[in-house]
C-alpha cells in the first residue's frame with residue numbers, strides 16, 4: 001500500500017518521482033470503458049492522482065458486453081463495483097437455461113452451484129460506462145471526455161498527447177484501455193497476435209413488453225431472471241438472449257463463419273437475423289412484441305492479444321491486452337480480472353515498473369488458460385463436418401452421464417481445468 005500513494009500530491013498538484021522528476025499524474029488511463037473506469041475506482045482513496053481520457057462525450061450502443069458471468073461478478077465484488085452496478089443499471093440473472101436441439105432443457109441455479117455463490121448480471125453497456133465514469137470522478141479521478149488521446153510515448157516518464165496537444169501530459173505509468181481496436185497499441189509497435197477467424201457474433205437490441213430472461217421450461221420462478229441459451233448442434237449456431245433493462249433485451253446469434261454466406265449486418269439483414277434466431281430456438285412471440293432499438297452488427301470473434309502487455313512505462317488492460325471471443329461472453333469478466341490483478345500489483349509496491357511487469361506475467365498466465373478453454377469449446381461445439389458431428393454426439397452422450405466432463409468456466413473462469421487431461425475428458429477421449 002505504501003508506495004502507491006506515498007509519492008503523490010506534490011507542489012501544484014504535481015507528483016514528484018523518487019529521482020526528483022515531477023510528473024502531471026501518477027496514472028493516466030486512456031479509455032473510459034469498463035477497464036479504465038473500474039481501475040480508477042479500484043485505486044481511489046489512496047492519494048493517487050489519476051486522469052482518465054475518454055474520446056466520447058456520451059455513450060451509445062456499440063454492441064458490447066452486457067452479460068457478466070458469475071466469476072466476473074466475483075471480480076466486480078472484489079473491485080467494489082458490483083453493488084454500484086446493481087443500484088444503478090444492472091439486473092441479476094440467477095439462473096442459466098440451456099436448450100439444445102434433441103436434448104432436454106437444463107436450468108442451472110447459479111447461486112446454489114457456483115463456487116462463490118455468484119450469478120450473472122446484465123446491463124446496458126452505455127449506461128454501465130456512464131455510471132462507472134461518474135463514480136470514478138466522484139472518487140477523485142479527473143475525467144476528460146470528448147477528446148481522444150492521439151499519441152502515447154514510452155519512457156521513464158511516459159506521456160499522453162490529447163488531440164493536437166504537442167507537449168503532452170506525463171505520468172508515472174500510462175494505462176492503455178482503449179479497447180479491442182486500439183489504434184495507439186499499434187502506433188506504439190505492440191505486436192498484435194490473432195487466431196484465424198472461426199465464429200461470428202451478430203447482436204441486436206429489442207424493446208417492448210417482452211422479457212428475454214423469462215423461464216421457458218420447468219417451474220416458473222416469477223421473481224428471478226435467467227439467461228437463455230439455445231444451441232443447434234447440427235447447424236453450428238447458438239443464440240444467447242437476456243433482458244438488460246426493463247423492456248430492453250439483447251440477443252446474439254453466434255455462428256460458424258461458413259454457415260451463412262454473408263455477415264448479418266445493417267437494416268437489410270434484420271429479417272434474416274430473426275429467421276436464424278427462430279430456427280435455432282428463440283420463440284416467435286419475442287419478435288411479435290418487440291421492435292428493434294439499436295443497430296444490427298456482426299463481429300469476428302477470433303482472439304487477438306499481446307504477449308506480455310507492458311513495455312517501458314505503458315501497460316495494457318482489458319480488450320487492449322487481449323480480446324476473447326464474444327461468443328462466450330467472457331470479455332467483461334476477463335477485463336475485471338485484469339483490473340484486479342493490476343490494482344493488486346500497483347498497491348503492493350512503490351516500484352510501479354516491476355509491479356506492471358508482474359501484472360503482465362499474471363495476465364499472460366490466466367489469459368493463456370482462457371484461450372485454451374475457448375479453443376476447446378469452439379472446436380467441439382462449432383467445428384463442421386462428419387467427423388466433428390460424430391465427436392459431438394459421442395461427447396454429448398458422455399456429458400449427459402457425467403456433467404463434470406464440461407469445465408465449469410461460468411463459475412470458475414480461467415481456473416476451470418484446461419490441461420491435457422481436462423481436454424481429453426471434454427472430447428470423450430478418456
Ligand SMILES: Cc1cc2nc3c(=O)[nH]c(=O)nc-3n(C[C@H](O)[C@H](O)[C@H](O)COP(=O)(O)OP(=O)(O)OC[C@H]3O[C@@H](n4cnc5c(N)ncnc54)[C@H](O)[C@@H]3O)c2cc1C
Pocket residue numbers: 030031032033034035036053054055056063064065066067068069147148149150177178179180183184201203299317318319320326328329330331332333335
Ligand atoms: C459483439 C460483442 C458482444 C460482447 N458481449 C459480451 C458479453 O456478453 N459479455 C462479456 O463479458 N463480454 C462481451 N463482450 C466483450 C466486452 O464488451 C469487452 O471485453 C469489454 O467491453 C472490454 O472493456 P474495455 O474497457 O477493455 O474496452 P471498451 O469497452 O472497448 O472501452 C474502450 C474505451 O476507450 C475509448 N477509446 C478508444 N480509443 C481512445 C482514444 N484514442 N482516446 C481516448 N479514449 C479512447 C472508447 O471510446 C471506449 O470508451 C462483447 C464484445 C463484442 C464485440
